[in-house]
Amino acid sequence: MHRHRKKEKTDPRVTSGRIGNILLYGTFGLLMFGPLAFGAVEPWAIFILEAGAVALAGLWLYKQSLDGELTIQWNPLFLPMAAFGALILVQLVFRTSAYPHDTLAGALLYVAYAILCFLAAQTLLRSSQARTIAAIFAVYGLVVASMALLQGVAPNGKLYWIREPRLGGWIYGPYVNHNHYAGLMELLVPIPLVLSLSHLAEEKERIAAGIAAAIMTGTVFLSGSRGGMLAIFVEFIVLAMVLMRRRKRMRIAIGVVAFAAVFVSLIAWLGGKELTTRIASISTEARTEISGGTRLSIDRDALHMFRGKPILGWGLGSFPVVYPQFRSFYTNFFVNEAHNDYLQLLTELGVLGFAIMVWFQVVMYRTALKKIGNWTSEVTGSLSLACILGCTGILVHSLFDFNLQIPANAAIFYVFCTLAAAPRLLQRTTRKRRTTSKTEEAEILPASEVV
Secondary structure (H helix, E strand, O other), X not given: OHHHHHHHHOOHHHHHHHHHHHHHHHHHHXXXXXXXXXXXXXXXXXXXXXXXXXXXXXXXXXXXXXXXXXXXXXXXXHHHHHHHHHHHHHXXXXXXXXXXXXXXXXXXXXXXXXXXXXXXXXXXXXXXXXXXXXXXXXXHXXXXXXXXXXXXXXXXXXXXXXXXXXXXXXXXXXXXXXXXXXXXXXXXXXXXXXXXXXXXXXXXXXXXXXXXXXXXXHHHHHOOOHHHHHHHHHHHHHHHHHHOOOOOOHHHHHHHHXXXXXXXXXXXXXHXXXXXHHHHHHHHHHHHHHOOOHHHHHHHHHXXXXXXXXXXXXXXXXXXHHHHHOOOOOOOOOOXXXXXXXXXXXXXXXXXXXXXXXXXXXXXXXXXXXXXXXXXXXXXXXXXXXXXXXXXXXXXXXXXXOHHHOHHHHHHHHHHHHHHHOOOXXXXXXXXXXXXXXXXXXXXXXXXXXX
């Protein structure tokens, strides 16, 4: 009898279900680890990100063996991802990279991104799961933003008030660079913001989500990141365009006004004169950069660098090694990034890599936009809209900075792109039996979701 009970406890189906939950929360938990680890830019954090992704992939394979079949939820972004991987492989195999060591290191990091995207597509299948993950990310974003606010009120020049950056920087939140903190918020703000404008939560929950979105947005302005301010502004324009398509706008308009009131009050109270001065300096500093600023000089040098190897590029991760040959100005600082993700992609992966990036984005937007028609009442539409807004913000910011070279931000960005392009989520519907008054719950799985 004792042995029989032990066998029941180790039923493969029960074990598989538990592993499924571990995979779901492990995948998104790893995404949340990155920003807290200073953006996962240090070797130890990169190792945890890569090792964690590989461990989760092994666990997924074990789950498939328990299920007795290989089931893959297809995503249209898998094709451009595979093409991107093939291009990097060509650089390594045919030794076209200027520095194969950095190309290999970058390739391993992209493998980790790909695994997280794949696992997110395999594990986030139900609307109930999406609601839970969205709530977790909304709370997570609020906690990080609140910590950044406290750090802004009582700064001491150290990360978490404990660790001093080796090379200095403009600290904000858990990031050495305030622009990269803004990039994180650009990705996370749309989650509570969309939730606050939808019918998917109770009124109290929507109000709380709106306040959280206002606080998170306010910290972008308080961080002083002008690229972040512009990105948030673009996100609101896109959201406004979506809202204009709705017929019943009164409740949504009231929600937007309430959000704006909380947001403006927050930044006016906490930002004060420093925020006004920072915003007023945008045009002055922009003119200074145009007349010979460092960033525009790097952009021009990067274009010259691109002309040297326009097809395959100099190799993934090789920009800081090759760039000194093309630098047109004197500096004591080490230029490790192009401060423009698009130009860095052109220099490192050439026209082919840039074309794959365009393919990736076209597929993502084209697929996601088809699902946002009923976003106020449908989890799939809300998830797609939030992901679109967040990814749009980062893509705008990438014109002026290198958020996609920061592993924590890049991993979240690619996973959000994958979720935006994913098939519709499973939904629970209530059906009435003809022979009884009781109801039964049924999960509907579109045929296109299983390959």
